[in-house]
Amino acid sequence: MAVAAADSSPPLLAVEDLRVSFRTHDGVVRAVRGVSFDLAKGKTLAIVGESGSGKSVSTQAIVGLVRGAEVSGRATFAGKDLLTMNAEELRRIRGARIGMIFQDSLSSLHPYYRIGWQIVEMIRAHDGSVSRAEGRDRAVDLLRRVGIPHAERRVDDYPHQFSGGMRQRALIAMAMALGPELLIADEPTTALDVTVQAQVLQVMADLQREFGTAIILITHDLGVVAEVADEVVVMYAGTVMERSGRRELFYRFHHPYTEGLLGSLPSEQDVRRRLRPIPGSPPSLIRLPKGCPFHPRCPYAFERCRTDVPPLRPVYGDEAHLSACWLPTDPAGREGARADAGVTAEARGSR
Amino acid sequence: MARFLIRRVFLGAIVLLLITMMVFAIFFVAPNDVARTLAGRQATPETIALIQQRLGLDQPVWKQYLTFLWNALHGNLGYDYYHQVPVTTIITQALPATVSLAVGAAVIWMLLGVLNGVVSAVHPRSVADRALTGFALFFYSMPTFLLGLLLLFFLYFQLSLAGFPVFPAGGYIPLTENPVEWFRHLILPWLTLALVLAATYTRLTRGSMLDVLGEDYIRTARAKGLTERRVVYRHGLRSALTPVVTQFGIDLGQLVGGVVVTETVFSIDGLGKTAVDAINQQDLPVIIGIVIFAATAVIIANLLVDLAYAVLDPRVRPH
Ligand SMILES: Nc1ncnc2c1ncn2[C@@H]1O[C@H](COP(=O)(O)OP(=O)(O)O)[C@@H](O)[C@H]1O
Ligand code: SF4
Numbered sequence A: 001m002a003v004a005a006a007d008s009s010p011p012l013l014a015v016e017d018l019r020v021s022f023r024t025h026d027g028v029v030r031a032v033r034g035v036s037f038d039l040a041k042g043k044t045l046a047i048v049g050e051s052g053s054g055k056s057v058s059t060q061a062i063v064g065l066v067r068g069a070e071v072s073g074r075a076t077f078a079g080k081d082l083l084t085m086n087a088e089e090l091r092r093i094r095g096a097r098i099g100m101i102f103q104d105s106l107s108s109l110h111p112y113y114r115i116g117w118q119i120v121e122m123i124r125a126h127d128g129s130v131s132r133a134e135g136r137d138r139a140v141d142l143l144r145r146v147g148i149p150h151a152e153r154r155v156d157d158y159p160h161q162f163s164g165g166m167r168q169r170a171l172i173a174m175a176m177a178l179g180p181e182l183l184i185a186d187e188p189t190t191a192l193d194v195t196v197q198a199q200v201l202q203v204m205a206d207l208q209r210e211f212g213t214a215i216i217l218i219t220h221d222l223g224v225v226a227e228v229a230d231e232v233v234v235m236y237a238g239t240v241m242e243r244s245g246r247r248e249l250f251y252r253f254h255h256p257y258t259e260g261l262l263g264s265l266p267s268e269q270d271v272r273r274r275l276r277p278i279p280g281s282p283p284s285l286i287r288l289p290k291g292c293p294f295h296p297r298c299p300y301a302f303e304r305c306r307t308d309v310p311p312l313r314p315v316y317g318d319e320a321h322l323s324a325c326w327l328p329t330d331p332a333g334r335e336g337a338r339a340d341a342g343v344t345a346e347a348r349g350s351r
Numbered sequence B: 001m002a003r004f005l006i007r008r009v010f011l012g013a014i015v016l017l018l019i020t021m022m023v024f025a026i027f028f029v030a031p032n033d034v035a036r037t038l039a040g041r042q043a044t045p046e047t048i049a050l051i052q053q054r055l056g057l058d059q060p061v062w063k064q065y066l067t068f069l070w071n072a073l074h075g076n077l078g079y080d081y082y083h084q085v086p087v088t089t090i091i092t093q094a095l096p097a098t099v100s101l102a103v104g105a106a107v108i109w110m111l112l113g114v115l116n117g118v119v120s121a122v123h124p125r126s127v128a129d130r131a132l133t134g135f136a137l138f139f140y141s142m143p144t145f146l147l148g149l150l151l152l153f154f155l156y157f158q159l160s161l162a163g164f165p166v167f168p169a170g171g172y173i174p175l176t177e178n179p180v181e182w183f184r185h186l187i188l189p190w191l192t193l194a195l196v197l198a199a200t201y202t203r204l205t206r207g208s209m210l211d212v213l214g215e216d217y218i219r220t221a222r223a224k225g226l227t228e229r230r231v232v233y234r235h236g237l238r239s240a241l242t243p244v245v246t247q248f249g250i251d252l253g254q255l256v257g258g259v260v261v262t263e264t265v266f267s268i269d270g271l272g273k274t275a276v277d278a279i280n281q282q283d284l285p286v287i288i289g290i291v292i293f294a295a296t297a298v299i300i301a302n303l304l305v306d307l308a309y310a311v312l313d314p315r316v317r318p319h
């Protein structure tokens, strides 16, 4: 079983009905609309979905990094709700117990401060007893562990003197400096070329094993998902479309949106590629369509889809495999729908 | 770096050359009756010719200009027409008052402007932001002479009338002569200059700070679990200050060359007031001397600003 909920121990992180909205001049942007997921200690959860589907906003809202937004719901981390904590409690958790890495490593590091200084600053923000010299030694050690050559010298470099891959590794070193229980990695390899991507993922995997860190990995790369994820959340227009173990998602997906992302017939070889574009574009988060948010682009869409919002419910008799779609939830019924919609599905597949 | 410096110094010299030419041209295009004024009402044409000869005004303009350049290159900016005092002496005597005024005001406007700007940027659209921005706009749109006169009216005239002569009407007491009086005489001029300029700095800091606070590395700083204070000052302000420092260098460079309006309103015998007096008397050597000095100050300030960039931003530093 891929899902920890069956376990008796509570999950490390339980997000329930997370909602985030922004007031803008054009209206209220409902960026996240009721997202729920669990993550067990030491496991990896992948979040996939087209750009703008709310992946970054939902993960950043959990740790209080989304400013100027209304946030509601619960995000229970090690037994305490992050969303109702006071600022100082949350600050102590950020960096120390929850590490974060972002996509653009150059803009994510302060251009005016040395790499080592930025790592030491973070260590000392949580443990004032660490001296600058000790902190520096630890920074060198961390940089060495993530594979920065001549770490004892490069620790004094500025971010612009590092290559993209090295910077991303430095960011990982920083995020892992205090052995966090959770690492949120927001498209950490998107800006890197393929070989460097693999190295960076390897570094993350090694540190995960060493510290027993759970990882939320936001990615566009289904190959990465296939390799590292234990569970997958598929997001669209601020909601979860499908949630399941990794194998279930690839071989027994239920949701047409997931199907669109994967292409029509994923095979083991086929899986190694980026999300394929789906015709059409995501809806406005200010004025969402009635019913299923995916219906304007869904080749299966039928009457009910245009009026009622489908709830996230178990499919294929598997309590750990959820899908927000009105199609039949039994394998045969879902397969039948595919055949009925054959023409359109075919048309899409041949693009 | 050395090449950059040489280039800049060379360019600066050319700019200075052009400026002196322009001042010469303007002066000689306008009718010039310095000799007549000096000679007095009942002067004979002979006397006037004699004076013109003595001042070198009988020479062709281009020759006067070359003579001037030659002397200037040897550190001699000439003598004033009326009392034959060396222009360099006139400048060195007027400089301390101007520098005192400019530097003191700079301290005030930087503190006021930068702090206001940070508060406004950290709480955009808050009551504090609106109040501070309104405050800034009020002084920004006020002419310096008007603010100076208002301060004089209320803080000197009315206060003295009420029996509290806290502030003097004007004038300048050298720091070396009496530090307390120096300070007392400069408070109102400082405030005049600083309030008008603080507005610019509030707006500049606010805008720069708002841009910086939206940067990814600020999000990283928060994700690291730094205190909000550290995020704002150590990470935000550190970057936001770069354009502010640039503006500061340029403003200070300009002010050191003379603070015309403020010096005139408060009768401070600095470079600005000296220049105005010289213009009224058509005292060419003094005018040119001060113009050259002011231009040099601006050129040096610009050079220092460029060097400051390298100090502030490691990305433009040679490694
Ligand atoms: N500060 C903000 N103000 C208004 N809308 C925002 C803001 N931040 C994000 N959004 C909107 O929220 C939606 C989700 O964004 P995001 O979580 O970054 O998507 P993803 O990471 O999945 O690509 C986007 O439509 C984006 O425009
Ligand atoms: S609910 Fe309807 S429109 Fe939405 S994904 Fe399922 S079939 Fe398509």
Ligand SMILES: [Mg+2]
Pocket (backbone or CB within 6 Å): A055, A056, A057, A186
């Ligand atoms: Mg994103």
